[in-house]
């Protein structure tokens with residue numbers, strides 16, 4: 001037990017400074033997860049309307065199968081395009097030439113880093129445009145899911161590029177400043193800086209970045225809001241913000257999600273799901289999102305990503321100094337302080353992310369299944385939950401039965417077929 005507490009203290013060292021506080025934190029978490037959560041299982045929502053108690057027919061359209069199949073190739077295309085574009089930037093000597101140009105023209109190190117990162121990212125953004133256009137815009141338009149014009153799509157993508165580049169610029173500036181100042185322990189100090197900074201971004205993202213792309217409003221008063229508030233109260237989060245995003249300007253797809261931490265935590269429903277999904281199904285979807293909220297999935301996801309960041313930086317601290325010396329000379333990289341490290345890291349990240357995808361996906365699927373279990377226990381409406389998945393399959397053109405290996409490697413959620421089966425049988429299984 002003391003060993004476990006020491007380990008937990010290591011994980012939570014930012015917040016927990018003594019064994020007593022650690023034990024208290026574990027007891028509170030155990031109380032929430034073991035005592036409070038199962039209490040909701042006996043509660044029920046307002047009865048399903050007559051139209052919703054029947055299980056819908058799961059008709060898979062040919063469009064849904066084709067659209068899904070085309071999307072299975074996306075993560076591989078993503079990695080291939082990244083390797084191709086960044087490989088060309090390095091192999092043609094462009095990355096090295098830009099580094100020389102930026103160093104000659106500007107003396108300030110921060111300006112050099114910011115400008116170099118922007119130029120490399122802009123070239124890669126233009127280079128990846130055919131791939132981005134095909135998967136993010138042409139396919140959804142072709143299958144009648146997107147409502148954006150070519151110009152609207154391009155403006156939105158460009159805005160996302162600028163936001164991501166600004167944030168990436170902050171991370172890279174910190175990296176180069178620290179690697180220059182602390183030649184030996186840069187990776188550990190970088191982790192100590194990035195961990196709280198990333199938590200800060202998780203906190204501010206829903207209130208600063210998301211509103212750049214959509215308007216978020218409180219769910220208006222009415223029977224649905226009353227039911228949702230009732231559901232949130234049963235789940236122990238009566239004050240959770242429930243917001244509506246005006247996604248119908250951009251898409252016909254349906255979605256809901258939970259985001260943010262602390263005061264910025266909120267459950268977001270796209271206005272498309274409010275318009276298209278029957279109320280009883282929608283309540284089970286909200287119950288699923290409530291599950292993410294109550295089961296602290298945003299916090300757990302952050303903790304897991306920080307473990308991954310720590311291991312990644314540890315590996316980089318051990319191997320990167322030796323590795324940069326073995327790269328082709330025309331790449332222009334001989335020291336960790338060289339700006340050409342940026343395209344090299346992105347080039348290496350693409351295949352690494354593809355290889356580690358099963359690990360990331362399985363953790364995500366575990367969280368999604370936990371949220372399904374929570375929704376089922378909270379609402380006790382298996383047919384409505386199954387119907388919600390059928391509605392999602394039909395409206396978002398999702399094949400409920402993808403190939404097993406695709407699900408294993410890439411899916412952040414269990415397949416809709418498995419989720420439907422679980423919704424209909426999950427309550428019958430012994431605990």
Ligand SMILES: [Zn+2]
Pocket residue numbers: 288289292368371
């Ligand atoms: Zn979910």
